[in-house]
Amino acid sequence: MVIISFKKSRKIGRNSFSITGQIFSVKNNSLIEFESQLERNLTYLLERRREVSMYCEQPIEIEYFDGNIKRKYIPDFYVQYQDGNQEIIEVKYEKDLLEKKDLLEPKFKAARELCSSNHLTFKILTEKEINTARMFNSKFLANYKTPRFKTNLGDIEYILDTLGKLEQTTIINLINECSSDDNRKAELLFHLWYLVSNYLINFNEEEKLSMNTLIWK
Template sequence: MRKKSNFADFYESISQKKIIISPKKQRNISLSEISLTGSISSIKNNDSVQFESSLERDFIYLIEFDKKVYRYLEQPFKLFYYQYNTQKYYIPDFYVEFWNGLKQIVEIKYNDDLIANKSVYQKKFNIAEEFCKKNDIEFQILTEKEIRSPKLFNAKFLLSYQNPKYGFNNNDTQIILNVLKQYEQLTVQQLLDISVKSDDKKAEMLYIIWYMVSNYLVYFDNDMKLSMETKLWLPKL
């Protein structure tokens, strides 16, 4: 079993003093009658991850599928600031670490909400940007325009194939690899038709193809929505 992510090293490294240091999420998300809330089981974190909107949920799908992401944490910490002589705090939506060392604080907002509440969010975002500059972290604000793209459809579809509930014949995966080596690039439908002739076997072989795509054993253009006409190829060694 994968070891549960420990964010203590992150909290020990940050330099901002006006911050609550804790390797736990700063706010538990409860059920809401006005927005979609819930949790998703995270393979990367070996834990459940909470969300408080469908847009946050969709962002989680994206980073769960993104092989460049090492780990992430929702509601990571509190940043304190003063407004009208009153101390307030701001909790960013996500902290994300990548395998290449990049670190991000990500705020998830609907575009209409950003526009309508610009004055409310601006102070919080300024505080977040200042904190990120001091700690070598990138600050990002993502809306449905960036999140709800073909990549989201692909992530949600392929995540269901990453960890199959039953085993399959390794010879079948080798057949797919050999066919792609021979033809270099094929559509999903072409790969399926060449790899297996029996109609009874095609459903099983298609499952294996999606498994291989979901685990980056076979590549495709993730900027395009997956279909049977999607072109597949092997990663370059």
């Protein structure tokens, strides 16, 4: 039976050829390390998706043979879903998949075999699946989920009450309905993004957020 490590099977260091860093995961209450822009963007997506119960990076070390040489492969992410399904995810740019096909395929074959025998799914994600409107929304809203500034319960209730009367409207229309003062609108917009980021106000997650986005309770 495969054992997923939450201590990271490989330490991520600084890299002059790609973006590396850390993001605090509210979902996991821990820091998540990344070593590429794509990995960082996937982290934002995983944080936002409600069906994801938890995830971790560099989860497992997989041994495989490349010819007669024994090698090790560490995929990028492990994801556990609310319904019990589990995935091992590798993140790669499409260009790298094409240019490094011969090098990567033995690794991926070993990962597929391990996942198949352990009730896991192995998935390869590229920029096409990751760099989407949903990712843009996830990254933007991450700044408001646990804001540095205190929220005002009165403003939150006022926004929700006003939206309830309108039933469905755009963000700009709701803010204009709540106030005609520009400074007040800015305060209310901060609270509106907080409500959206915490799923108290809904919108179409597949469309890029804007002031003209349609919202509802």
